[in-house]
Amino acid sequence: MRIPRGITLVSTLVFLFIVVIVVSVAALTSLSNRRNAQYALRTSQAQFAAEAGLERAVVWLWYQALERAAAPSVVAYRQALDGMGLTDGATLRMEGTLGDGGRFEVRASRRDTTRLGEPQVELVVVSTGTLSDGTTRRLRQVLRVARAPFPFEYALLTNKADCVFCHLEVRSMDAFRGEPNPNDPSTWWRRVKVGVLEDLVTRDDQEVGGVHGALLVRGEVRQQYGGQPGLSSRYYTTLQPGQTQIRSTARRSPTPADCAVPSNCATPQNLYLNYPTSRDLARFGGRFPDGELPDSFPLPVPDANGNRLIDDQEWLEEVQSSLQNRNETYAAGWIEAAVVVNPSSIAWPRGAGVQTLSSEDLGLSPSNVILDGTVTPITLSGTVFINGDVVIRGRVRGNGTILARGNVYVLGDLVYDCGQGEALRDCDYRDPSRLPQLSLIAGGNILMGDFLSVDTFRAPNLNLLGANRLQRPMSECRANPSQEGCGSGAEGVGYRPNLTLTEVANFNRSELQRWLRDNSYRPRFYTYREDTVYFATGCEHDPQAYGGYRALRAAEEEVSLCGQRLNLAIAEAILSRAARYEIISPAFGEAGLKGLWDESARGRPAGAFRTDGLLYSANAVFSVIQNGRGYNLGGRWDLRGALVAADVGVLAPVGLDIYHDNRLRPRVLGGQRPQLVRGVWEVVGQ
Structure with a gap:
């Protein structure tokens, strides 16, 4: 069949028309993509200019300001900003050019704040990047300057060490791996530190003990009998001056380095006297001789009004900030345990009454608590505030903090458990990274062991588990x-x-x-x-x-x-x-506390009193571990963690062994050094 020529022509024209449309669309799309690519490129270049402005602002507001600061502190940093013209509430402008013709303009606003009693500076930086053709990009970033976290390295930190230096042995957890081999660096122990901020008292004619590391002391050093000045002749160390690890456990006398003459403390030492505060650092080249030692004892809850008590407002601010996830130190958490809250009768719950409770349950209203982990381990996650006194014993799992506003009474062994479910299992302390973590904190005092029984000087065989053994006022x-x-x-x-x-x-x-x-x-x-x-x-x-x-x-x-x-x-x-x-809880009473301790002591296997975790008291730790007198403790206390308290009055007449677990970090704000925290930047304009 013959196809008419007219139809062929029409088909050809339609095809050509479609081709023209496709080509036109492709050309327009290509042009649009090119324009978009050019716009994206210019926008990116403008953003790079704005980012350069943010970086230049950090140099200007942080590094250059620190160079101007008279001291390494937040207060001195504030003064340096004042000198640069950026006062509290003010805004400053700076600008700069880039090699490709771009430029930036930065506006920085300052606001001074206080958080948890500590000074802070908030800097809001807005940087606008502009290209030669007028393309712009505006970024915003918040910078915060506050005290840096304290690099805590202390197995024992206290204002006043009284009676604790009596058969004391302080080592790192490395000791559980075995003795160090002088010829094998892989076996050397991490050295530990003990810090005494005000007053160190040691015995003068009896065994004192030693530190496998450095002892840092400020204030007076006196002997126990008669208060004569000087350190006991029977205090020892295993660290040689200049070393940074323990290579041998051979005892040796310390080499006192009096930092009153800075050159004496130019290299690592095993005993520092007159250790400097942050105010003295100019004489030491702006650095501590052997790491930071707090200027004053750090409190677990800030004392905003300086009355040396935790007032209602101070307590509730700490609890609420944790519950609202704005507390940088104490993350909100929970506890699962056999627990009795505000008990009508004083007795261990053993495995009864297992509950899961939070700071909202225990921290907002008065709560005096008995926690018993002997049957069901106490399981922790995060921080639990308790608005009252706490009595505790038993096994602990998880990673968390118990913070009591009042006193904490440790009236039985308190150890980590590495089992699962209902199966209990002892832990292997050779690998601390696999262990639970417990921080036990008291806004009042921590009292442990047989601290309530009468003196037995003339009756060494007196059974203190018997009746009528309570010390009277x-x-x-x-x-x-x-x-x-x-x-x-x-x-x-x-x-x-x-x-x-x-x-x-x-x-x-x-x-x-x-x-x-x-x-x-x-x-x-x-x-x-x-x-x-x-x-x-x-x-x-x-x-x-x-x-x-x-x-x-x-x-x-x-x-x-x-x-x-x-x-x-x-x-x-x-x-x-x-x-x-x-020091005696009105909620539990001295007879109730003594009864709880006696019950724990009767039912435990023979051996040293055991405590795992950080013991952190805003005030004092009082502890007596008996040798005989009805107990099977052998006069020994084995602490695997750290001990931090303003005052330490401890008697373990045969031995106090502290194995420092450096994972445990008490709340210590580093007052000597500011820290810059950069927020995520955001686009706020083209």
């Missing part, structure tokens, strides 16, 4: 020392208080001595079962006859405080400024 024993509950008597001394009451009086004396040196100082006193503050009058640190202790109450007389004179007529003025901490 100081006032009752001063009035009638020979009554039951005031001790067994000591030859040449007479009846005397137990170690806990002795340490209470010693620490109170120390606070009074400091007040005498500075009347603006706010003392912190401890009391035991009565409102009256008692203090030791002499220089001794061992228990003395009851007549050697005085009450801090108004009287027209002067008393001696180890060479200083105190006029008791001003006692009321002192007490009106002071903070007081009662």
Whole structure:
């Protein structure tokens, strides 16, 4: 069949028309893509210019400001910004050009803030990048400057170490892997540190112990008997000056390095005296000789008003900030355990009453808690605040923190468990990375072991698990020392208080001595079962006859405080400024606490008292670990973690072994060094 020519022509024209349309669309698309690519390229180039402005702002606002700062602190950094013209609430402008013809303009605004009692600086930086053809890109980034976290390296940190240096052995957890081989660096131990901020007391003629690392001391160093100056002749170390690891456990006498002469502390030492504060760093080239030691004892909860107590507002701010996920130190968490809250009768729950509770349950309203992990392990995740006192024992799993506003009583072994489900399993401490982590923190005090029993100097075989072994208050024993509950008597001394009451009086004396040196100082006193503050009058640190202790109450007389004179007529003025901490919980009572401890002691296997984790007290740690006297503890305490407390009064007459777990970090804000935190930048305009 013959196809008409007209149809062929029409088909050809249609085809050509379609081709023209396709080619036109392709050309337009190509042109559009080219324009888009050019626009994207120019926008990217403008963004690079804006990013260059952000980087230049960091150099300007951070590095150059730090160079101008008179000291490595947030306050000095603020002053440096003032000198650069960027004051609080102000905005400064800077600009710069790039080699490709682009330029940037930066506007930085400053706002000074305070978080958790610590100064901070917030800098809002807006950087606009502009190309020669007018293409722009605007970015915004928030910079925050605050104190850097403290590089904590201390197995023991305290203001006043009293009685703790008695058969003390401080090592790293590396010790569980075996002895170091001097010829094999892979076996060497990490050295540990012990820091004493104000007052170190050691024995002078008996075994003291040692530190497998460095002892850093500020303030006085005295011997126990008579208060003579100087370190005990029987303190030892295994670290040679200049070393940074422990290569041998051979004991040696320390080499004191007095940092009053900076050149003495130019290389690593095993014993530092007069260790500098952050105010002294200019003489040391702007750096600490052997790492940072806090200027003052760090508190777990900031004391914003300086009254040395955790007030309602301070406590609730810390709890609420954790619950709202804005607390950088204490992340919100939970605890699962056999627990009794605000008990009507004092008894261990054992495996009964297992609950899962949070800070919302325990931290917002008064809560006095008994936690028992002997049957079902205590499982932790994050931080749990408890608004009251805590009694605890047993096994612990997980990674978390218990922070009590009041006192914490450790009345039984407290150890890690590495089992699963209902199966309990002991842990292998040779690999700390696989262990649980527990931080046990007290806004009040931490009290452990047999701290409540009477003195047994004349009756070493007295069974302290029997009835009527509770130490009575100081006032009752001063009035009638020979009554039951005031001790067994000591030859040449007479009846005397137990170690806990002795340490209470010693620490109170120390606070009074400091007040005498500075009347603006706010003392912190401890009391035991009565409102009256008692203090030791002499220089001794061992228990003395009851007549050697005085009450801090108004009287027209002067008393001696180890060479200083105190006029008791001003006692009321002192007490009106002071903070007081009662070491016996009114919720549990001394008889209830002693009963819980006695039950734990009767049911445990023989061996050292065991505690795992960080023990962190805003005030004191009191502990007595008996040798005999009805107990099977052998006079030994084995702590695998760290001990951080303002005052440490501990007696383990055969041995206190601290194995430092450097994973555990108490809340220590590094006041010596600011830190820059950069927020994620965002596009805020073309």
